[in-house]
Amino acid sequence: MAHDPYAPCMCGSGKKLKFCCQDILADLVKVEKLIDSQPDAAEKLLRSLMAQHTDKEILVTQLVSVLTRKGQFDDARHQLVDFLRRHPDEPRALLSLADVCLATEGFAASRRIIHRAFQLGARQFPAGVAMLASQIAQQMARAGCAMSVREHLALSVRMAPAERRNALLMQLANFESQRTVPYPFRGRFALLPVELDEELQKEEQRARKVSQIGCWEPAAILYSRLVEKQPQNGALWHNLGLFRAWDGRIPEAAEALHKAADLIDDFDTAVETEALAQLLDLEVGKDGYAVVQASVPVESVSQLLTSLDADSRLVRMPANPNDENAETARVAAEYELLADPLPDEVDPDNLPDVLADITVYDADESSEADPQVLIVALDDDIKEATALFHDVAGDLAQSDEESEPVPVSRMPQTCRLFDWKIHHAEHLGSSHFRKLDRQRLDAALQQWLELPSTSLGDESPQQAAKDANNLVKVGASVITLDVVCNRMGYDPDLAEIRSRLGVPVPSPLKSDEQQAITSLPLLQFARLAESELSDEQVVDFTNRVTLVRHLLLIERAVTELVKRPTALERFTPMRAHMLRATVAREKNDLKMASECFADARQSVTDDQDSFRTKLELDIRELSFRLDNPTDEELPALLASIRDRYFVKIPEIEEVIREELVNSGCTHLLDQLQPATTATDGGLWTPETEKKAATSEKLWVPGQD
Numbered sequence: 001m002a003h004d005p006y007a008p009c010m011c012g013s014g015k016k017l018k019f020c021c022q023d024i025l026a027d028l029v030k031v032e033k034l035i036d037s038q039p040d041a042a043e044k045l046l047r048s049l050m051a052q053h054t055d056k057e058i059l060v061t062q063l064v065s066v067l068t069r070k071g072q073f074d075d076a077r078h079q080l081v082d083f084l085r086r087h088p089d090e091p092r093a094l095l096s097l098a099d100v101c102l103a104t105e106g107f108a109a110s111r112r113i114i115h116r117a118f119q120l121g122a123r124q125f126p127a128g129v130a131m132l133a134s135q136i137a138q139q140m141a142r143a144g145c146a147m148s149v150r151e152h153l154a155l156s157v158r159m160a161p162a163e164r165r166n167a168l169l170m171q172l173a174n175f176e177s178q179r180t181v182p183y184p185f186r187g188r189f190a191l192l193p194v195e196l197d198e199e200l201q202k203e204e205q206r207a208r209k210v211s212q213i214g215c216w217e218p219a220a221i222l223y224s225r226l227v228e229k230q231p232q233n234g235a236l237w238h239n240l241g242l243f244r245a246w247d248g249r250i251p252e253a254a255e256a257l258h259k260a261a262d263l264i265d266d267f268d269t270a271v272e273t274e275a276l277a278q279l280l281d282l283e284v285g286k287d288g289y290a291v292v293q294a295s296v297p298v299e300s301v302s303q304l305l306t307s308l309d310a311d312s313r314l315v316r317m318p319a320n321p322n323d324e325n326a327e328t329a330r331v332a333a334e335y336e337l338l339a340d341p342l343p344d345e346v347d348p349d350n351l352p353d354v355l356a357d358i359t360v361y362d363a364d365e366s367s368e369a370d371p372q373v374l375i376v377a378l379d380d381d382i383k384e385a386t387a388l389f390h391d392v393a394g395d396l397a398q399s400d401e402e403s404e405p406v407p408v409s410r411m412p413q414t415c416r417l418f419d420w421k422i423h424h425a426e427h428l429g430s431s432h433f434r435k436l437d438r439q440r441l442d443a444a445l446q447q448w449l450e451l452p453s454t455s456l457g458d459e460s461p462q463q464a465a466k467d468a469n470n471l472v473k474v475g476a477s478v479i480t481l482d483v484v485c486n487r488m489g490y491d492p493d494l495a496e497i498r499s500r501l502g503v504p505v506p507s508p509l510k511s512d513e514q515q516a517i518t519s520l521p522l523l524q525f526a527r528l529a530e531s532e533l534s535d536e537q538v539v540d541f542t543n544r545v546t547l548v549r550h551l552l553l554i555e556r557a558v559t560e561l562v563k564r565p566t567a568l569e570r571f572t573p574m575r576a577h578m579l580r581a582t583v584a585r586e587k588n589d590l591k592m593a594s595e596c597f598a599d600a601r602q603s604v605t606d607d608q609d610s611f612r613t614k615l616e617l618d619i620r621e622l623s624f625r626l627d628n629p630t631d632e633e634l635p636a637l638l639a640s641i642r643d644r645y646f647v648k649i650p651e652i653e654e655v656i657r658e659e660l661v662n663s664g665c666t667h668l669l670d671q672l673q674p675a676t677t678a679t680d681g682g683l684w685t686p687e688t689e690k691k692a693a694t695s696e697k698l699w700v701p702g703q704d
């Protein structure tokens with residue numbers, strides 16, 4: 001194609017070629033050709049071009065891309081700074097410099113230049129802003145600033161060109177489903193409306209505008225001036241807190257939000273603001289605990305396993321035959337080290353806790369790795385666990401070469417109350433363990449009421465609640481408790497805790513406040529009045545809480561959903577009933593789960609997929625019922641699965657067999673014997689197992 005002189009210039013300036021780079025066009029084409037294959041030649045050409053054309057942005061940014069690829073960041077930065085001295089507002093040079101600074105010095109040191117690049121580049125070069133924002137999100141994730149991660153990702157989605165948007169949306173959805181991130185941080189937060197007199201309102205609007213394009217430091221600076229003039233305005237402090245949190249300044253954000261909570265009149269808004277401040281405090285709090293890992297060099301692995309197997313405090317975990325990745329290939333065995341010895345007669349209601357997980361690794365000839373044992377435990381327990389292991393292993397473990405345990409993860413101190421692991425005796429079924437966990441949870445909640453907390457001035461929730469002035473703080477600490485429990489895998493109903501503390505029941509959001517469910521802060525979901533929502537809103541509500549995985553909220557959403565035929569159809573009935581069944585299972589309500597399965601069966605339409613759908617349902621129901629190995633419906637269900645599917649799909653038998661063994665229900669294996677003629681799939685061999693495991697189309701239970 002000949003270059004049309006009136007087409008936009010290839011350098012991306014937006015000017016017509018004739019008035020832009022026409023005189024260096026031939027050289028630019030040459031650079032383009034050389035840049036990948038002969039970077040040194042491209043660099044030489046670019047430098048000589050730059051000597052003649054000092055004002056061409058494309059020459060300097062091309063040179064910078066050659067230099068950064070060679071790792072010459074200092075030179076790259078020097079070139080850009082030099083160019084910007086002559087053209088201080090050139091957006092692409094600014095974006096490029098921001099990129100170099102971010103990569104070499106990190107976000108904190110590069111804030112100024114980044115926000116300047118955002119401000120000058122957002123309109124003309126949104127793709128460049130999107131790219132930078134997604135890189136900042138990655139740095140924020142490593143720094144543990146979740147609110148900043150989400151907001152930078154959302155910014156990059158807003159700014160990205162259409163062809164990049166889907167990939168970024170996936171990244172955002174992936175972040176939003178991360179269970180290790182406290183759930184409110186996985187959703188967006190909204191600025192509060194602020195009322196000011198005309199002149200100040202203009203400044204306020206400016207702050208909102210720069211916030212829209214990710215300039216959270218400039219927004220915070222504008223707001224700091226406003227709060228100086230109106231120090232009693234809670235909404236201002238609230239928004240200032242959000243700007244700071246999005247900018248990755250957590251302690252400063254928490255400070256502003258605490259202040260806002262003191263000043264905001266509306267009780268529920270004040271409580272939610274204080275809860276956010278408390279959650280941010282937890283993120284940066286000094287008091288916490290860690291999961292740590294100790295490694296111990298060992299010898300004669302097979303002899304060691306014999307010793308470990310013989311000890312009543314160590315229980316070997318069943319090996320997973322389908323796990324074939326290289327990482328686990330060296331694993332000789334995995335054990336749970338129990339806090340108390342396991343008696344011969346196990347009392348189902350009094351099972352020992354797991355003190356540590358122990359993994360034994362074989363030697364690996366290819367990497368010349370020696371055999372070793374990894375012990376993973378809470379930092380409080382690691383000493384005891386390591387000592388116990390040495391007791392059992394004796395001379396097979398080398399104690400003198402042992403290194404200091406290394407931290408695997410760190411948790412806020414409040415999580416400790418909800419951090420336990422009960423040894424799982426398989427034949428008792430998952431239902432029994434959910435009951436034990438439930439009891440443990442109730443006891444932990446009781447303890448929580450009595451435990452002094454830094455966010456309540458070192459008083460316990462019970463003590464603090466006696467003073468009515470503390471109600472916002474105490475109400476917020478109940479929300480924080482909900483978030484902490486969710487993070488640890490529990491979603492208890494805290495209504496009783498609230499009423500015992502005299503904290504008012506949160507008032508339902510007014511219908512105008514709940515319009516766009518998808519943009520509602522997650523902390524406000526508990527206040528949605530689901531019966532007043534439109535069908536579309538109920539579907540959005542259900543999708544949103546499913547992504548976040550908050551059991552109580554899912555229950556509320558899906559219970560409303562199934563009452564509404566149109567909404568149910570849009571969500572798909574099967575998905576809704578399965579979601580209800582999952583909730584019922586988690587609540588240990590197997591009767592309710594049965595009803596959900598009956599509803600799900602009714603919703604199966606007679607089409608080409610119906611056989612497969614029914615099969616999935618049957619296997620799923622089986623997996624649920626195996627939670628209680630003495631469930632009376634199990635034999636009949638197994639018999640019907642056998643008669644309906646074993647002949648048509650022989651691999652199914654192996655899936656079922658494995659499921660029975662894994663759930664400690666070997667007493668039910670007899671049910672799989674065909675009533676009449678045997679099929680060739682009836683006999684277990686490792687061969688058939690492989691077949692089942694690799695059969696791609698097969699649905700395997702346990703993944704909701």
Ligand SMILES: [Zn+2]
Pocket residue numbers: 009010011012013017020021
């Ligand atoms: Zn040009």
